Amino acid sequence: MRAAAPAAARATVRAAVRATLAGAVIAVAGAMALPAAGQDPPAADPSSDDPVARGAYVFAAAGCLGCHTDVKGGGTLLAGGRALETPFGTFHSPNITPHPQHGIGAWSEADFVRAFRDGRRPDGDALFPAFPYGSYTGMTERDLLDLRAYLFSLPAADTPNRPHDLDPPFGWRFLLPVWQWLYLERGPLADDPSQPPEWNRGRYLVDVLGHCGECHTPRSRLGGLDRDAHMAGNRAGPEGEAVPNISPNPERGIGAWSIGDIELFLEIGMMPDGDFAGGSMGEVITNSTSKLTAEDRRAIAVYLKSLPPQP
Amino acid sequence: MRTLTILAAAAAVCIAHAGSMAPALAADPLAQVKERETLMKKLGGGMKAVGGFVKNEGPTAADVQAAAAAITEVSTVDPRTVFPEGTAIGVGDSEAKPELWQNWTTAEGYWNDLKPAAEQLTAAAGSGDRAQVARAMQAVGKVCQTCHEDFRLKK
Known part of the structure; x- marks a missing residue:
């Protein structure tokens, strides 16, 4: 009992300090937030x-x-x-x-x-x-x-x-x-000096920020990306969807798509045959690619067209 | 017994026909899915021509006008005719998610957005101005894409 009393007192002090600090933090945060209020x-x-x-x-x-x-x-x-x-x-x-x-x-x-x-x-x-x-x-x-x-x-x-x-x-x-x-x-990821800036930007947008390969590249049984099959599509994608090949294979991929076709697809979701993407890719277009600059969409198209075609 | 069955079947056919006010409506779900596919292809074909004009790949302003007319025509079809109950995934090549019917008000709303967008496209096609056509195409495309994102299985 005697030992418990100082411990309890310490806990009370700690709680008070915590409360004071928290109050101070809220006050500071509030002051900082004020100029932005309503904007x-x-x-x-x-x-x-x-x-x-x-x-x-x-x-x-x-x-x-x-x-x-x-x-x-x-x-x-x-x-x-x-x-x-x-x-x-x-x-x-x-x-x-x-x-x-x-x-x-x-x-x-x-x-x-x-x-x-x-x-x-x-x-x-x-x-x-x-x-x-x-x-x-x-x-x-x-x-x-x-x-x-x-x-x-x-x-x-x-x-x-x-x-x-x-x-x-x-x-x-x-x-x-x-x-x-x-x-x-x-x-x-370091830029490839042998390639133009547009290509490097496209690679950064596709392979890094856009993480396109996470769905469009098949995975090993351990869940790692099969880098030899870059953008070859994935029959077992997230949400039970089959994900298409987006390498420049003319039949199975997007080899027949022009740069303009890819740009328009990323902007509004329309494929060259006039059909529109739905499901998960529809989400990607709404939330991501439609919000990019035209230059960035073009860089993506240029990079995708440069990839090795996958079967 | 046999007569009764035939009578019942005939009655069922009559009721089915009476229930559907739209003309030339196939009662067979497989045929309904095919009809929807044809309508969607018509929309897609129109958009393809408009896209070709915007990208400057051949189609002329006259092609855009024809495409806008085709899209407008499809947009006037009753959504209940395009998406009859019982034509979700599993029926033929259907790619329509069951959610479409579970959220019918939303789905119907999307379909009804098509007509004003198509009219905008018709107006733009008349002007022959590439930028104006591009903006109008985007408005129609938004309808296609929003609906596909919510209610179409994949692609």
């Missing part, structure tokens, strides 16, 4: 001086919205909860709003960069590659910090995360370092 977030602009506006563009190009918002369930923006059905089980995307407990509000810049570059959480544990860090690892430091600035400018949501529902052994987090050793080629 819309800046529009996505890749050439802006404002990191938040640049981050909004990275956010669109990286297609974060679709997986991290449960649009069909009427979920809060970026509060996670979307179920992603895969051959390895069902992933439930996490909350990536700046909420300090349920979101990523407590992540430092270094934490944020490490999640994308190395597939690791702030506590050091490996992340599941449903978060496509195998692609995002190639992102530039500047794009990552801009993206963080944008995400941290958005409202926090107190939606708790839902655990994944994976089939063994894919749900065993301790095996992930092995997977990373096998499949993660750590970025950032």
Whole structure:
């Protein structure tokens, strides 16, 4: 009893300090938020001086919205909860709003960069590659910090995360370092000096930000991308959809598409025969490729047309 | 017994016909899916011509006018005729998700958006101005894409 009393007193003091600090933090945050009150977030602009506006563009190009918002369930923006059905089980995307407990509000810049570059959480544990860090690892430091600035400018949501529902052994987090050793080629991705800037930009948009290969390239039985079959399509894609070959194979891929055909497709979803994309690609067009600049859509087309045709 | 069965079948056919006000409606779900495919191909063919004009790949302003007329014609078909119950995935080559009928008000709304967009395209086609046609095409395309994103299986 005698020992308990000082401990209780210490706990009370700690609680008081915590409360004071929290109050101070709220006051500071409130003061900082005031000038922005009533203003819309800046529009996505890749050439802006404002990191938040640049981050909004990275956010669109990286297609974060679709997986991290449960649009069909009427979920809060970026509060996670979307179920992603895969051959390895069902992933439930996490909350990536700046909420300090349920979101990523407590992540430092270094934490944020490490999640994308190395597939690791702030506590050091490996992340599941449903978060496509195998692609995002190639992102530039500047794009990552801009993206963080944008995400941290958005409202926090107190939606708790839902655990994944994976089939063994894919749900065993301790095996992930092995997977990373096998499949993660750590970025950032360096430009190929033998290729023009437009091609390099296209490769960055397709292979890094857009993470197109995560659906359009087939996977090994361990869930790693089969890099020899780059963009060859995937019969067992997410959500049970078969994903088409988008290499320049004239019959099975998009070899018969002109650069203009690809640009128009990425802008409004129309294929050369006048048909329109639906399902998951429809989402990608709405949330991501339709929001890119015309130059970036052209760079994507130029890069895709340069790839080796896949059978 | 046999007469009764035949009578019942005949009655069923009559009721089916009375229930559908639209003319030339096939009661066979397989045929209904085929008819939908034909309508969709007509829309797609129109959009292909408009896209060709916008990309400057051959089609003329006159082609765009014909395409706009074809798209307008399809847009006036009753959505209940285009998407009759019982023609979801599993029937023939159908790619229509069951969600289309579960969210009928939304689906019907998308279909009804087609007509004003097609009229806009007709006006733009009359002008022959490439930029105006591109904007109008985008408006029609938005309808196609939104509906496919929500209610079409893949592609």
